[in-house]
Amino acid sequence: MKNWLVEHVRVLLHTLRRLLAAPLSSALNVLVIGIALSLPTGIYVVLLNLEKVAGQATSTPQLSIFMSMNTTQDAIARTEKQLRQHTAISSIEFVPRQKALEQLKLNTGMADVISGLKNNPLPDAFIIHPRTASPQSLEVLRDELQKLPNVEHVQLDSAWAHKLAALIQFANFVIGLLAVLLSLALVAITFNTIRLQILTQRDEIEVSKLIGATNAFVQRPFLYFGLLQGLLGGLTAWLIIALSLYLLNNNLAELTTLFALKFTLQILSTSDSLALLLFSAYLGWLGAWLSVTLHLRKA
Amino acid sequence: MIFLTGHSGAGKSTLLKLIAAIERPNSGSVLVKGQNIATLKDGAIPYLRRNLGLIFQDHKLLFDRSVFENVMLPLQICGFDYRESSKRVHAALDKVGLLKREKSNPITLSGGEQQRLCIARAIVNRPAILLADEPTGNLDADYAGEILSIFKSFNQVGVTLLIATHDENILRSSGEDQSGATQSGDSTRAGRILHLNQGQLVS
Numbered sequence: 001m002k003n004w005l006v007e008h009v010r011v012l013l014h015t016l017r018r019l020l021a022a023p024l025s026s027a028l029n030v031l032v033i034g035i036a037l038s039l040p041t042g043i044y045v046v047l048l049n050l051e052k053v054a055g056q057a058t059s060t061p062q063l064s065i066f067m068s069m070n071t072t073q074d075a076i077a078r079t080e081k082q083l084r085q086h087t088a089i090s091s092i093e094f095v096p097r098q099k100a101l102e103q104l105k106l107n108t109g110m111a112d113v114i115s116g117l118k119n120n121p122l123p124d125a126f127i128i129h130p131r132t133a134s135p136q137s138l139e140v141l142r143d144e145l146q147k148l149p150n151v152e153h154v155q156l157d158s159a160w161a162h163k164l165a166a167l168i169q170f171a172n173f174v175i176g177l178l179a180v181l182l183s184l185a186l187v188a189i190t191f192n193t194i195r196l197q198i199l200t201q202r203d204e205i206e207v208s209k210l211i212g213a214t215n216a217f218v219q220r221p222f223l224y225f226g227l228l229q230g231l232l233g234g235l236t237a238w239l240i241i242a243l244s245l246y247l248l249n250n251n252l253a254e255l256t257t258l259f260a261l262k263f264t265l266q267i268l269s270t271s272d273s274l275a276l277l278l279f280s281a282y283l284g285w286l287g288a289w290l291s292v293t294l295h296l297r298k299a
Numbered sequence: 300m301i302f303l304t305g306h307s308g309a310g311k312s313t314l315l316k317l318i319a320a321i322e323r324p325n326s327g328s329v330l331v332k333g334q335n336i337a338t339l340k341d342g343a344i345p346y347l348r349r350n351l352g353l354i355f356q357d358h359k360l361l362f363d364r365s366v367f368e369n370v371m372l373p374l375q376i377c378g379f380d381y382r383e384s385s386k387r388v389h390a391a392l393d394k395v396g397l398l399k400r401e402k403s404n405p406i407t408l409s410g411g412e413q414q415r416l417c418i419a420r421a422i423v424n425r426p427a428i429l430l431a432d433e434p435t436g437n438l439d440a441d442y443a444g445e446i447l448s449i450f451k452s453f454n455q456v457g458v459t460l461l462i463a464t465h466d467e468n469i470l471r472s473s474g475e476d477q478s479g480a481t482q483s484g485d486s487t488r489a490g491r492i493l494h495l496n497q498g499q500l501v502s
Binding site: 010 | 319321342345346348349359360361372377379380420424
């Protein structure tokens with residue numbers, strides 16, 4: 001057991017030395033892997049942030065309830081009480097018809113036209129913030145509210161919610177596709193690097209096999225090399241993303257002050273970072289394994 | 300100590316390669332210590348080779364590491380403890396007279412020294428059987444004699460040697476040895492000479 005551990009540490013150190021022996025080509029390989037990985041991961045990060053912004057700005061889509069014109073104050077108070085007790089609703093806002101008219105006058109600059117009206121054409125209304133944003137549950141809630149007494153019409157911005165969900169789903173699909181393609185590229189890069197290494201170390205492999213090395217012994221340094229290279233590539237991708245976000249945030253600061261929005265891009269979470277590193281290390285290992293296994297089978 | 304001799308293409312090297320499972324037979328069987336090499340699984344070959352010492356005409360040394368590390372390789376492969384194996388490496392280098400060169404690169408060694416290094420690597424595992432393919436193939440007579448005396452010393456401690464050669468000098472000197480050994484009744488030192496021709500045993 002101890003010898004086994006010592007052997008693995010020895011191989012690991014040997015591999016590190018080999019990486020450092022050709023610093024330029026190692027660095028370039030790691031950079032290529034890093035860039036390949038940073039593309040899908042970067043888009044993923046931006047998307048995560050977009051989801052969060054969407055959540056911040058209009059978080060949960062709203063529902064507007066327009067009451068019938070001739071509803072009494074009592075009936076409205078009853079409806080308000082009912083709405084407040086509803087479990088699917090997080091908060092409500094009552095907009096009396098008079099206030100709605102004033103807002104319309106203020107905001108649209110149609111004060112002259114409106115003051116010419118004999119009666120206020122606007123109904124009393126509630127603005128509802130539901131607890132969940134999923135389109136299906138919103139539809140259910142709307143149908144339910146529609147059935148309340150004195151409710152004339154329920155307006156749901158569900159089209160907007162649908163569009164956003166579809167857009168995010170599409171973006172996720174694109175990321176998936178990109179991730180698969182670039183993972184293949186990573187495996188191919190490692191495969192080729194290891195193949196070149198095998199060619200330069202043909203003698204060592206041949207001699208080792210002749211004096212009783214198992215395939216596992218011959219493979220070990222190459223597998224470690226692929227693993228390390230993948231891991232370093234993942235680390236590079238992480239750094240590229242962190243740096244890009246830092247630069248983007250500097251630019252965003254100007255934009256957001258113009259639009260009076262509070263918004264900074266967040267970097268990857270710890271678990272996502274860990275997943276990125278593990279995944280890239282695994283792909284590196286896989287490329288190396290394919291390469292060295294194919295070689296040993298031929299020999 | 301067994302010598303294999305015959306013309307080029309007689310099958311000397313092939314026989315050694317069959318024993319070490321470097322080449323596999325199409326038919327028939329190869330028995331080593333009662334084990335049939337012909338039916339050995341690929342996964343078991345490394346463990347067979349660890350019990351054999353292989354000496355090559357072209358040495359097959361690794362020039363990207365020191366003399367010490369070259370001899371260390373078989374022990375590393377077997378997973379020996381570092382301190383124990385460095386003792387063994389020193390003992391093996393001492394036997395072939397290369398202890399002082401342990402830190403040199405094998406490329407700086409002469410042909411005879413490289414061959415002795417190859418022998419050190421073959422014996423560091425303490426195998427019971429040593430296979431040598433033309434060990435003196437491109438060495439002059441002095442060096443060849445040196446190598447032969449090293450082989451004889453292994454034979455004295457009970458190692459079986461199988462040497463493929465067409466070197467007349469070696470055969471002659473071992474022949475003298477044979478008569479001497481027969482007279483003194485020491486059978487272990489008797490060298491047998493097998494003549495091969497076209498894969499057939501002639502005598």
